[in-house]
Amino acid sequence: MAEHYKPQKYKAWELTLEERFQEYYPPLSEREATVEANRCLFCFDAPCMVACPTHIDIPTFIRKISTGNVKGSAKTILESNLLGATCSRVCPVEELCEGACVLKAEHKPIMIGRLQRYAMDYASENNLKFFEKGKSNGKKVAVIGAGPAGLSCAGELAKLGFAVTCFEKKPMAGGLDTYGIVVFREPVQVSLSEVKLVEDLGVSVKTNMEIGKDIILDNLVNEYDAVFVSVGLGNVPDMKIPGENLPGVLDGLDFIEETKVKKLNEIKFGDRISIIGAGNTGIDCATIARRLGAKRVTMVYRRSEAEMPAYHFEYQFALGEGVSFMFLTQPIEIIGDKKVEGLKCIRMDLGEPDASGRRMPIAVPDSEFILPCDMVIKAIGQNKPNEMIAALSKYGVETRKGYIAVDDETKRTKHAKIFAGGDCIRSHGEASTVMAVQDGKIAAAAIHKQLLGTASPNEKHLEPVLTAPVK
Numbered sequence: 001m002a003e004h005y006k007p008q009k010y011k012a013w014e015l016t017l018e019e020r021f022q023e024y025y026p027p028l029s030e031r032e033a034t035v036e037a038n039r040c041l042f043c044f045d046a047p048c049m050v051a052c053p054t055h056i057d058i059p060t061f062i063r064k065i066s067t068g069n070v071k072g073s074a075k076t077i078l079e080s081n082l083l084g085a086t087c088s089r090v091c092p093v094e095e096l097c098e099g100a101c102v103l104k105a106e107h108k109p110i111m112i113g114r115l116q117r118y119a120m121d122y123a124s125e126n127n128l129k130f131f132e133k134g135k136s137n138g139k140k141v142a143v144i145g146a147g148p149a150g151l152s153c154a155g156e157l158a159k160l161g162f163a164v165t166c167f168e169k170k171p172m173a174g175g176l177d178t179y180g181i182v183v184f185r186e187p188v189q190v191s192l193s194e195v196k197l198v199e200d201l202g203v204s205v206k207t208n209m210e211i212g213k214d215i216i217l218d219n220l221v222n223e224y225d226a227v228f229v230s231v232g233l234g235n236v237p238d239m240k241i242p243g244e245n246l247p248g249v250l251d252g253l254d255f256i257e258e259t260k261v262k263k264l265n266e267i268k269f270g271d272r273i274s275i276i277g278a279g280n281t282g283i284d285c286a287t288i289a290r291r292l293g294a295k296r297v298t299m300v301y302r303r304s305e306a307e308m309p310a311y312h313f314e315y316q317f318a319l320g321e322g323v324s325f326m327f328l329t330q331p332i333e334i335i336g337d338k339k340v341e342g343l344k345c346i347r348m349d350l351g352e353p354d355a356s357g358r359r360m361p362i363a364v365p366d367s368e369f370i371l372p373c374d375m376v377i378k379a380i381g382q383n384k385p386n387e388m389i390a391a392l393s394k395y396g397v398e399t400r401k402g403y404i405a406v407d408d409e410t411k412r413t414k415h416a417k418i419f420a421g422g423d424c425i426r427s428h429g430e431a432s433t434v435m436a437v438q439d440g441k442i443a444a445a446a447i448h449k450q451l452l453g454t455a456s457p458n459e460k461h462l463e464p465v466l467t468a469p470v471k
């Protein structure tokens with residue numbers, strides 16, 4: 001592998017603060033992209049296309065890169081996924097497209113994500129536009145929440161001629177792509193350029209507009225022909241342990257958000273940080289803390305390494321950044337008078353599997369100890385339902401484990417006018433940007449069919465076209 005393909009070698013003492021937050025992977029050069037594209041076998045019935053939740057025609061976009069048609073490659077990607085630039089950076093490719101690549105078994109998989117980013121960067125740098133707003137069909141749709149699910153649905157509907165208004169409660173659109181994904185994986189600008197792409201299709205994105213506060217839901221349901229709900233998840237729940245409200249105790253998402261909206265040298269952080277939880281959000285907080293300059297960052301998790309929810313490659317990444325892990329450890333109190341001074345924990349053992357199938361942690365008697373620290377970050381998962389979900393019950397919208405229940409084929413709820421997608425419907429399994437994008441596409445096609453009585457021309461991009469000839 002050429003040196004350039006690899007992530008920048010992380011030597012904090014050699015880099016400025018800004019340099020530590022540059023994109024982790026450098027872009028591929030033209031030569032590297034061509035060489036990599038030419039390794040592709042352009043499989044007939046390509047398994048990578050099935051594994052990609054948005055079913056991008058991967059062999060075709062890679063073939064186009066190999067023949068120098070990068071513009072055509074970008075178009076192929078965007079036809080199936082309007083957020084192709086974000087997905088190329090944030091998709092867990094080892095679990096998805098690259099994990100399915102036939103070359104994985106013998107050698108190493110094609111770098112599908114990085115090639116996709118190459119084509120998307122080319123389109124962005126050259127300000128290329130591929131799609132137009134569709135001819136008006138006289139119908140209007142409201143989208144609640146301008147994250148990946150909402151933007152995908154809004155953009156696809158605009159292409160089909162719907163008048164779409166997207167309501168977003170935050171000052172900037174883009175959802176977690178803008179506010180939640182670590183900046184060295186996705187710069188804010190990439191997410192905002194996708195918002196612009198959707199706006200250029202004629203979608204009206206109204207920020208600082210919270211449905212339920214600035215506008216009531218009834219107005220949307222009455223005034224629009226359909227409503228797509230894509231509000232994501234709720235806030236991180238309280239842990240209900242003493243000391244949780246001390247200064248120096250932070251919500252993991254707020255910590256990440258600071259690095260996306262503030263100047264890096266204005267962010268406050270501790271020298272010795274304890275992070276509670278060992279999921280991907282916790283890992284992101286830990287690596288950010290290290291790159292900001294925290295001397296010791298310890299992730300505290302009540303189960304063992306085998307049960308930790310973070311992806312394996314994220315875990316390896318954190319280890320490489322000098323993050324420590326304390327497994328089988330349960331925090332029971334945050335110690336301190338006016339500020340955080342330590343995290344009181346108890347050792348755990350693993351018992352029988354619980355309802356989730358993972359072995360249940362059981363406290364070891366008399367094993368309490370204090371982990372000294374000056375900051376605690378809670379990264380225990382956003383499993384508090386979004387407030388919007390409760391408001392939907394008056395329309396007969398049902399829930400499944402606290403998430404909105406929808407029909408899988410159409411993303412329609414029990415109310416004929418209300419559709420939903422993204423994290424707010426994901427009652428099981430991993431939630432990801434690319435799955436939210438696909439939900440938005442499916443809902444847009446279903447709304448088209450319901451309101452206009454005909455199949456959407458975009459429906460062909462909903463499923464993998466397994467016998468597609470490579471153009």
Ligand SMILES: Cc1cc2nc3c(=O)[nH]c(=O)nc-3n(C[C@H](O)[C@H](O)[C@H](O)COP(=O)(O)OP(=O)(O)OC[C@H]3O[C@@H](n4cnc5c(N)ncnc54)[C@H](O)[C@@H]3O)c2cc1C
Nearest residue numbers: 090145147148149169175176211231232422423432433436
């Ligand atoms: C820290 C973190 C890191 C992640 N990293 C990755 C990753 O590397 N790769 C990956 O694929 N996925 C990652 N994810 C998951 C991914 O970000 C989500 O699955 C994806 O953003 C879901 O999209 P969504 O549109 O459903 O929700 P969101 O992105 O949450 O967007 C929902 C939007 O709705 C708005 N909203 C909420 N309520 C209202 C209301 N009442 N009125 C108006 N607007 C409202 C919100 O402000 C938000 O903008 C990560 C998640 C987190 C938390």
Ligand code: SF4
Nearest residue numbers: 052087091096097113
């Ligand atoms: S969208 Fe994600 S999963 Fe699909 S091909 Fe691109 S990087 Fe792979």
